[in-house]
Amino acid sequence: MKAQIQDKIKNAAEQFKSSMSEMPVWFQDLFGGSNIWDMVVNNGLQVIGIGVIGWVLATWFERRHFRDIAEREITLQPISTNTLKRPPPCEPERATLLVGSVVVAHDYFRTLFIFVRKLIGGNIHAYERLLERGRREALLRLKEAANLHSFDSIINVRFTTSVVAGKFITAVEMVAYGTGLNTSQSARIRGGELGAEPEGIQPSR
Numbered sequence: 459m460k461a462q463i464q465d466k467i468k469n470a471a472e473q474f475k476s477s478m479s480e481m482p483v484w485f486q487d488l489f490g491g492s493n494i495w496d497m498v499v500n501n502g503l504q505v506i507g508i509g510v511i512g513w514v515l516a517t518w519f520e521r522r523h524f525r526d527i528a529e530r531e532i533t534l535q536p537i538s539t540n541t542l543k544r545p546p547p548c549e550p551e552r553a554t555l556l557v558g559s560v561v562v563a564h565d566y567f568r569t570l571f572i573f574v575r576k577l578i579g580g581n582i583h584a585y586e587r588l589l590e591r592g593r594r595e596a597l598l599r600l601k602e603a604a605n606l607h608s609f610d611s612i613i614n615v616r617f618t619t620s621v622v623a624g625k626f627i628t629a630v631e632m633v634a635y636g637t638g639l640n641t642s643q644s645a646r647i648r649g650g651e652l653g654a655e656p657e658g659i660q661p662s663r
Contacts, residue, residue, distance in 0.1 A: 593634070
């Protein structure tokens, strides 16, 4: 039995050398080695290095997105949102359905760690951050749609999600929708200018 295993390993090594000899020189320099064990060690180090770089870049992009979301939330703060099915006491001038959607996905490097976390169980913080980004971005896009149509309030706000899965991607689509209102008794946003005071009303001191 031991001799058979040694023969199989020897045959696999010979096949590996034969296959590598047919590859381009740059491929041999990048992924090759004097034997199969050298290839495993070299490629393992490359994978770890690429994984660390990918994790750092993904974290940087995520934090930059959160900063952008926070800035836009401050800008769009004058547009009120709620989950009520009926409008507040006012006289709506017009109303229409508004939708804001976004598709967010994890990078491959974090997906690997998430897969390991799923095996052992527990809270998956990476998914929580992903869903938080999706909800906040979808709500912001909903408010941006309201601002585009000069609405100052959105009622009956709802969220829905769907999974976008394929061979090379696993993402989450987050959709926020609600009824945009242009009321006559609240501060209006005209011409896309946020934070403007209604005519004839002085800001409180």
